[in-house]
Every structure is written in structure tokens, then in C-alpha cells.
Amino acid sequence: MTNIVEQRVGDSGVEGGPAALNIIDLTAGYGRTTVLRGVSLRVPRGTVAALVGPNAAGKTTLMRVASGLLPPMSGSVQMAGRDVTREAPHRRARSGLSLIPEGRAVYKSLTVRENLLMQAPRGGVDLAIEAASSSFPVLGKRLHQKAGTLSGGEQQMLALTAAYVRNPSLILVDEVSLGLAPIIVDRIFDFLLELASRGAALLIVDQYVTKALGMADHAYVLRRGSIVFDGAPNALLESDLFEQYLGTA
Incomplete structure (x- = not known):
């Protein structure tokens, strides 16, 4: 088997300063069941990291801990150099974190316009509508339609x-x-790439593994709750690990 690629990114991001997300020696789970064991990863500012692995590896659990939805058993979570391990999700959101979870995270009883109004900064609804219409023209045509009546896409x-x-x-x-x-x-x-181009740091978990790796600057493979690869996406695609755990993805 190909050796684990040790190409760790330092604490500083692309433009200097602390990483947007730094997870250190994280152990987490549910009740007496441990799902993550000693996981460490970081996402520097302005970069994209892909977190991949087989089903039940612990990827969604890691996302829940990073967003504050699940407290860890041990270890720490830092945002821009600040320890947020015990901070609630809304506090992390105020500090610049946005979670786009599995499923459709919209207010289904509200219209498209009202959903944008709920999320836009004060006085920024017009810009929100412009952004929606520009990025996804179909939304511009559905502004007064209930979100619950939209298609899944x-x-x-x-x-x-x-x-x-x-x-x-x-x-x-x-x-x-x-x-x-x-x-x-x-x-x-394409839209996720646009978000990254604006300078946001992205950590992506997705079933389309090759697509996620194709847009990533860095890759992590999670297996049975532990990181087994930490390095360049191209190195992962060429390694035995990809075929062993992700070859059918």
C-alpha cells in the first residue's frame, strides 16, 4: 500500500495568519460510542479541503463537531486562531461559519425572497436577490414561490x-x-468554486469524490474515525488508498 502522504499545511493560511479552521486531536461520538479518534485537520483561509472516506467513516460527525452541533469528547476546534470548542453554533455563525448540511436547509413555509431576507445582512436583501438571480436564474423567477414547492435542486x-x-x-x-x-x-x-474564489475557506464532504478532489487544494481521507491520508488531491488519486476505499465513488 502507498504510504500516507505527509503534506501537512501549517497554521498559517494562504495570506498569512491562523487557519480558518483548525481541528486538533479530536475525539467525538454519541453516548458511549466513539466515532472519531484523534482527528486533526486544518483548512487555511482561501483554500478548499475535501474530506473523503467510505460510508460510516465519521465525516458527518466531524462536520457536526466543527459547526458546534455536537460537543467533542476531547480535542479542540479553532476558527481563525480562536478556540471555539465549547461555543454554540450561533456564536460560530456570527464569527463567520456557515454550515450547508445534507438535505435542504431552507424555510419551506416562506417564499424564496423571504428566505433570502432571513439570511441577508440588514439592508442587503436587494444584493441577496441579485446574487440569487445571477448565480441561479431560476431562483429569480421563483422569488414569490414557497420554498417548499421548489424542486430538490x-x-x-x-x-x-x-x-x-x-x-x-x-x-x-x-x-x-x-x-x-x-x-x-x-x-x-461551479457555485462552490465561486464561493472559494471570494476568499472563503471550504471543507467539503460529498458523494462525488472526484469532483470534490478536483476543486480541492488539500485532501483528507477518514476511515473508521481516523485520518489515514493527509496530502495533495492528485497524490490521493494516484495512491492505493483511492482504489481501496474510494474507487467506486
């Missing part, structure tokens, strides 16, 4: 646009492509 577009208008510095993307048609998936990945 349109709801995911709305969730992504809501994250865009908050102008986050760190975005956690957890399986946004589930259940979507390939053409919609392509549009969503």
Missing part, C-alpha cells in the same frame, strides 16, 4: 445562495449533491 440552490449572502469566512459543505440530477450537481460545484 432548487431548494439546494436556495440554501447555497443563503450561505453566499452571509459572506462567511468558513463554509462546511456536507453532501449537498444527494438526490440531485448530475446537471444540477455541476451547477452547484
Whole structure:
């Protein structure tokens, strides 16, 4: 088997300063069940990291800990050099974190416009509508339609646009492509690249592993709750690990 690639990124991001996300020696789980064991990873500012691995490896658990939805058993979570391990999700959101979870994170009883209004900074709804219409023209035609009546792909577009208008510095993307048609998936990945181009740091978990690796600056493989690869995406694609754990992805 190919050796684990040790190409760790330092604490400083692309433009200097602390990483947007730094997870250190994290152990976490549910009740007496340990899911993550001694996990460390970092996402420097302005970069994209792909977190990949087989089913039940612990990827969503890591996202829940990083966003504050699940407290860790041990270890720490830092955002921009600040320890947020015990901070609630809303506090992390105020500090620039945005979680785009599996499923459709929209207010289904509200219209598209009202959803954008809920997420936009004060006085920024017009810019939010412009961003939605520019990135996903179909949303511009559905502004007065209830979000719950949108297709699955349109709801995911709305969730992504809501994250865009908050102008986050760190975005956690957890399986946004589930259940979507390939053409919609392509549009969503293009949009994620646009978010990255604005300087946000992205940590991506997705079933389309090669797509995620194709846009990533760094790759991590999680297996049975532990990091077994930490290095360049191209190195992962060429390694035995990819075929062993991800060859059918």
C-alpha cells in the first residue's frame, strides 16, 4: 500500500495568519460510542479541503463537531486562531461559519425572497436577490414561490445562495449533491468554486469524490474515525488508498 502522504499545511493560511479552521486531536461520538479518534485537520483561509472516506467513516460527525452541533469528547476546534470548542453554533455563525448540511436547509413555509431576507445582512436583501438571480436564474423567477414547492435542486440552490449572502469566512459543505440530477450537481460545484474564489475557506464532504478532489487544494481521507491520508488531491488519486476505499465513488 502507498504510504500516507505527509503534506501537512501549517497554521498559517494562504495570506498569512491562523487557519480558518483548525481541528486538533479530536475525539467525538454519541453516548458511549466513539466515532472519531484523534482527528486533526486544518483548512487555511482561501483554500478548499475535501474530506473523503467510505460510508460510516465519521465525516458527518466531524462536520457536526466543527459547526458546534455536537460537543467533542476531547480535542479542540479553532476558527481563525480562536478556540471555539465549547461555543454554540450561533456564536460560530456570527464569527463567520456557515454550515450547508445534507438535505435542504431552507424555510419551506416562506417564499424564496423571504428566505433570502432571513439570511441577508440588514439592508442587503436587494444584493441577496441579485446574487440569487445571477448565480441561479431560476431562483429569480421563483422569488414569490414557497420554498417548499421548489424542486430538490432548487431548494439546494436556495440554501447555497443563503450561505453566499452571509459572506462567511468558513463554509462546511456536507453532501449537498444527494438526490440531485448530475446537471444540477455541476451547477452547484461551479457555485462552490465561486464561493472559494471570494476568499472563503471550504471543507467539503460529498458523494462525488472526484469532483470534490478536483476543486480541492488539500485532501483528507477518514476511515473508521481516523485520518489515514493527509496530502495533495492528485497524490490521493494516484495512491492505493483511492482504489481501496474510494474507487467506486
